[in-house]
Amino acid sequence: MTTTWNDKPREECAVMGVHNHPNAANFVYLGLYSLQHRGQESSGIVTNDKGTFYKHVDMGLVADVYSKTSDMERLIGNIAIGHNRYSTTGKVKKVNAQPFVVSSKYGPMAIAHNGNLVNSQFLRRQLEDEGAIFQTTTDTEIVLHLIARSKKGKMIEKVIDSLDQIKGAFSLAIMTRKKLIGARDPRGFRPLCIGKKDGAYILASESCAFDILDAEYIREVEPGEVVVFDKDGMSTYRLTEKAENSGCVFEYIYFSRPDSRIFGEKVDKARRKLGKMLALEKPVDADRIIPVPDSSNTAALGYAQEADIRFEIGLIRNHYIGRTFIHPVQSMRDFNVRIKFNTVKGVLKNKRIVLIEDSIVRGTTLKHLVRMVRNAGAEEIHVRVSSPPILYPCYYGMDFPTKEELIASCMTIEKMRKYLEVDSLHYLSLDGLLNSVPQKNCSYCTACFSGEYPITPDHKAIKFQLEDGIVTD
Amino acid sequence: MTTTWNDKPREECAVMGVHNHPNAANFVYLGLYSLQHRGQESSGIVTNDKGTFYKHVDMGLVADVYSKTSDMERLIGNIAIGHNRYSTTGKVKKVNAQPFVVSSKYGPMAIAHNGNLVNSQFLRRQLEDEGAIFQTTTDTEIVLHLIARSKKGKMIEKVIDSLDQIKGAFSLAIMTRKKLIGARDPRGFRPLCIGKKDGAYILASESCAFDILDAEYIREVEPGEVVVFDKDGMSTYRLTEKAENSGCVFEYIYFSRPDSRIFGEKVDKARRKLGKMLALEKPVDADRIIPVPDSSNTAALGYAQEADIRFEIGLIRNHYIGRTFIHPVQSMRDFNVRIKFNTVKGVLKNKRIVLIEDSIVRGTTLKHLVRMVRNAGAEEIHVRVSSPPILYPCYYGMDFPTKEELIASCMTIEKMRKYLEVDSLHYLSLDGLLNSVPQKNCSYCTACFSGEYPITPDHKAIKFQLEDGIVTD
Amino acid sequence: MTTTWNDKPREECAVMGVHNHPNAANFVYLGLYSLQHRGQESSGIVTNDKGTFYKHVDMGLVADVYSKTSDMERLIGNIAIGHNRYSTTGKVKKVNAQPFVVSSKYGPMAIAHNGNLVNSQFLRRQLEDEGAIFQTTTDTEIVLHLIARSKKGKMIEKVIDSLDQIKGAFSLAIMTRKKLIGARDPRGFRPLCIGKKDGAYILASESCAFDILDAEYIREVEPGEVVVFDKDGMSTYRLTEKAENSGCVFEYIYFSRPDSRIFGEKVDKARRKLGKMLALEKPVDADRIIPVPDSSNTAALGYAQEADIRFEIGLIRNHYIGRTFIHPVQSMRDFNVRIKFNTVKGVLKNKRIVLIEDSIVRGTTLKHLVRMVRNAGAEEIHVRVSSPPILYPCYYGMDFPTKEELIASCMTIEKMRKYLEVDSLHYLSLDGLLNSVPQKNCSYCTACFSGEYPITPDHKAIKFQLEDGIVTD
């Protein structure tokens, strides 16, 4: 059995929250459905019915986790939070699936987290020294310990006190006995936005979750903002630290759905501009613009419009591929790619092709695709990538392979061109990237391209999850 | 729990066969993967190891049916046939899942069938009168009874004798103790083609199954042809009846994958021509051409090129939708469509939109989509359909709703336009259709558009499956 | 993973039928529960609701096969038959699970069979020559083919015509569009009895199925009798062949539950007499009588009473053992027995023990048990078996290992004594057996002890099931 792999960075999570709606769990369920692309390893919902919390969490896709009507019917209450998880390789465990729920002095509390903390190792050690015991290997559990131990008075003060202690990337939905709380770290690495339907407030990682609910988009939770939804409606607070915005630019390049708003701006528009800028920076004389479907479709349309070359569908993607499949014939060439993509020969034959790809991690999938396009009769193949080369690891929630596996950190562009066996290969420049994405509200984290980290990681943080000595199913 | 529905006709099956390859079962498995779009209710493989047959059949998608390595390892032998089934509504039963296997005087026999017989009721009654007992409600079982009872001498003569008795649409793969046999009815309603890899012959409903195997496309099995693969290689025979070709034109409109060859010709090319012809026949002054993804993408590209209007991606399809999902909030408007599609507002806002759809059955999905496009801010919405109105039932293997549910048989075009709430609505003409699809090898069945049936159905045939008095899981 | 084995002959089946009760399926379900000991590989129920048949069949124990309320709710109708199957080793297949249902000229028919035919090979060949196709490897399918082909007029005449053609052991429940039919072969190898509740008739292999339903025991179906239940109540017919009774004496020795009536007589009473006779024939000077639980309990009580030696519980059986379990430590001595039995040391220590066992097949379990009893401190161990040595195969429905694996056919009693490491070993004589079991209504088949077969088997019949070339899950 082989996992279908995807030669792309992995996002770690989707977050949802609903306050004060009789269909709270159902709304979270539908939102998680529309946010499936942000996390496919596990899904969970926790509801709050007058202080009693109901939890349903399991490994798998949303469609599998909530496959029975009875699964949903148990989730009563008018407040709910939910989470999809895309765990890092090798630590796929049910115990780590979120939302995470505990009982404390202040009653039950639940949390759902998108992002990655960089001082979790330090905080966990400190908490353990004070006698805390941990049941998961996630950094998220730390937040609940901090809240439970905070000496501050009101719940919202405890939450702010706790969030002031954690460093790194976090977009959170927290549910207490009476409140739904949303928060983003001071740099705003990960998105989180606010919607409204039938008078009820909704939190979601991307605005496409509001569309599936026919809900209204209100605004982004701001970096460093804590929003509280309770019987008095919405109120807003600030974390202590002030910092420059560092929104993850990869949300525009690849992660988010093109029909979403992220950091307050439309993804489709930004992604199209990346394609146009790429056409301006790295033009080529060719016959057809072909996207690697589906994530590069929008950038390819932008490139085609700017370059005035015909956009065509030359690669077909099989959407029935499950999460895993049996690899029956070990020797079959290009198998992992062939099971997912096929070429449309009539479109490619005897043509000079520009393949548009949004990003390259290992380069293995692309190499197979190029060979298939060549076999379909393409005369020339030019690869254009709508983002700069990925050279550095991300400590804020994206999952890349190690530096040794990042093709761009091991080869020059020319070497890569030869490895991929293409006629030309060009990336969008970092300046081109930054000039294409929305400027209004946001500056961006570009650490994976530039190595300039907005916040220095606790050195051991990266290896933290591998050091824990508990292995469960 | 609600089945996700798809407002399109349903194909009944995919057929695969491999002769004389040590990886026979694996090849069939991969071929079925690539033919998943032709049948999603059940999947099965039967292999032949020196006369012993091994069977694995279950309800579900290919990825689910063969989810364990051990499922595949049991399927030893170097001949194999396989089948994906898309059963007609309400008779989803494991007992009807194919391939169908029996033991007879001539040893074990297995069969996989795409199409629908029109004299099955008559034959079944005749066989029952002779004392035959039936275990399924499929017309396919009849073929094996006929072979077992044939008075002819050699196996191939028995097969031809039997196929001469059945009427209707059939593309078959039959496996006997020593042979793999492929056959198409004299009119050639359904496709079936021959490929080759490593010297082994392969049968498949569409050529995309050869691509996933990196196999060579040889040719279509001809209408009325019976091809036999055994130790002497390939030999060919003819059924007795001669008839005019009646290839199902819906294969080019919607069923087949665009990267396949069908009836010897490229689907992508035909589908693009449909779009171009539609643009010539039914032009409109507009700003953007938007396909209903994914099946209308190619026709939309053709329309856009011919009309010289910008092609855009204005609808996003969620590919994580499972076969069924819980419909949690009964009152939610447009729910069934919203869970599957979302609009890209920036693309649609203040634009005059041409929505390209390949066919309309009930019209309900399209009505919801139109409303979503309107809400996204489209100024005008013009629907163009790349096939004529569907007015009549199909007796040869496509599954439509009853005539009362076919929107085009109940309303005038103008009434439909009002019902859909669009600014204009036009279909491709039947002439336009026939002028666009390949002319070389084939004439076509257009019964669902014209009511001209190439072969008159036994009147009760249609109701046959509902009359049987056995209900199993 | 290791199958828990039981060093006893295996019965092939339990049969149930209910006519004219609104709870027909539920009654069959409960009856199958109480007959679980007769077959543990698969279970199935088929109901008849005004001519439409509903089927639910699966592998596993009754508790697992009907684990959902919805499984039962689907089984509507006021006629029903059911079956538990204990397949012969290595052919555990769902396709062979009964009841077996087909559609024929005369509408749907279903059958459940306990026993084994001895001319099935001959009949199957004959039917195949006439063009019949088979979907299972069971001899039971033959009966339905014969009925469907019978030239006789009424259904009951067709059934009798068909049953007159089959030879061997059969206790059957057959369900047609309007009737429930029960039948036993002319020699009456296997039991089948008639009960009544709320005016509805019930068929069951053993009378304990009536007790669970609080139903009344009426009488045994007689050897060679065919009973028909329809709108006119019960009527009775005779098969053509007359023959001497040959009830399987092993039903009294081991198969049937002690609380059942078999062949019209109480099992408990017969089994107790076997113990008493054994005490008279093979006395021993000892301190304690210890049964191998649970099947030898009654015989041990009889022995203890006759010998006036104290009956004690010296072996405890773990009833939580599932059908299979993981054998974790390959080297562990006596593991397969130890997981199932433990000794009560205080009972055995320093005592002269008589171990009562109802029958010995391979002797391996007993050898392990003896060693455990010895380790518990027993001073002497005397084994007494309440049936004669098993020397010959059964062709009428009991499943023994091959002759080479039958310990008594390979060793003298003295050799066995040494092999088992016991102080003495004695079997009940064949005369002793025949003098202990009820005399009134029945004579018995003793072929497995004496080699005198009441009906000569078609020589190939035994290997029949292994020759079929189809392997399914």
Next chain:
Amino acid sequence: MTTTWNDKPREECAVMGVHNHPNAANFVYLGLYSLQHRGQESSGIVTNDKGTFYKHVDMGLVADVYSKTSDMERLIGNIAIGHNRYSTTGKVKKVNAQPFVVSSKYGPMAIAHNGNLVNSQFLRRQLEDEGAIFQTTTDTEIVLHLIARSKKGKMIEKVIDSLDQIKGAFSLAIMTRKKLIGARDPRGFRPLCIGKKDGAYILASESCAFDILDAEYIREVEPGEVVVFDKDGMSTYRLTEKAENSGCVFEYIYFSRPDSRIFGEKVDKARRKLGKMLALEKPVDADRIIPVPDSSNTAALGYAQEADIRFEIGLIRNHYIGRTFIHPVQSMRDFNVRIKFNTVKGVLKNKRIVLIEDSIVRGTTLKHLVRMVRNAGAEEIHVRVSSPPILYPCYYGMDFPTKEELIASCMTIEKMRKYLEVDSLHYLSLDGLLNSVPQKNCSYCTACFSGEYPITPDHKAIKFQLEDGIVTD
């Protein structure tokens, strides 16, 4: 669907531990198999491979929880603990299944617990006030919090410090990075004994777990003793509190297997004495002694020997009954009992019967059984119970229904006799009980009979588990 109920008190758990054996997990698995009667809701094993802990826990019987070889193969390491759980009604949750594992300052720790704490509410509140968060509703989690927070120096000192703070019944197996620790509360309510095989030490609730492993019984862990197994072998420590022994006398009456040693003494012997004492105290002129199988078998043998009345098997128990089954016919009288028991009519008819039962909780099962025995033709029915009437709740780990449901606390003996419809009804006296059970090492807790509680429960403790506001699957 109806849970099969058992009109007996419920034990809460079985505990296992193995130190320093390469087959540690397998030994625990087999031990849990033999201790299945002590807990049937969930089972779990945690192993320790050089400081890394591996966990496998799930709901269900041992045979189901460890159904795949791979489940066991993951559990590497030479130290292991295990647990079977019989949760109290209504709180059957996977999150509460044991062993419970956490990560702490001192590395991973795991715990398995048999018994019930009486100051858990108080301790939990205190811990929560200090900022602790809880993930389960079990009292067991408290122990790990206490250890993690202890200010003492060495691990064993921390453990003793923590166990000194908890009050109530506890027999524990604790596993740390380098040690296996066993402990019993100062009163020794629940059993725990030490065995040895191949030089490795084993902890088990009952000695039958040693028998399945062919291991040697060493001794009971003493009340108030803490035994530590590490690289230096076994060492022993004492809890601070000294108290009189209060072994749960119900272990001898009903809980433990008759082939076990409990509190250092043989259960079979004690249980037989209870039967003899009952015969002396409450004789009756009758024909047959009939146990309610299987738990009353031994006492019935004792009664029969003392009274010199014939012991017989008059009730047959169906051991194939699963944990739950569908109750198909709501109106069927005595259904819940009939599915489990049947009468042997030949044994009971026209006889004066003494039914021996070890204990009565609600009395409903017995009432049904009596009716069945009466219907089988018994002339007189005399019930004799081998323990005193249960009048009070247990706070130390047995699960009774509420006082209102305890038949003996609601009716006089004479009323009960009439309710049960028997000719006479007598219980063993408390003196008779105490004179029958072993005297050497132990005094006993008789709170459920006498109301004299060895340790006063924190009043809210009993309701504690129902107050928690988190509900998971």
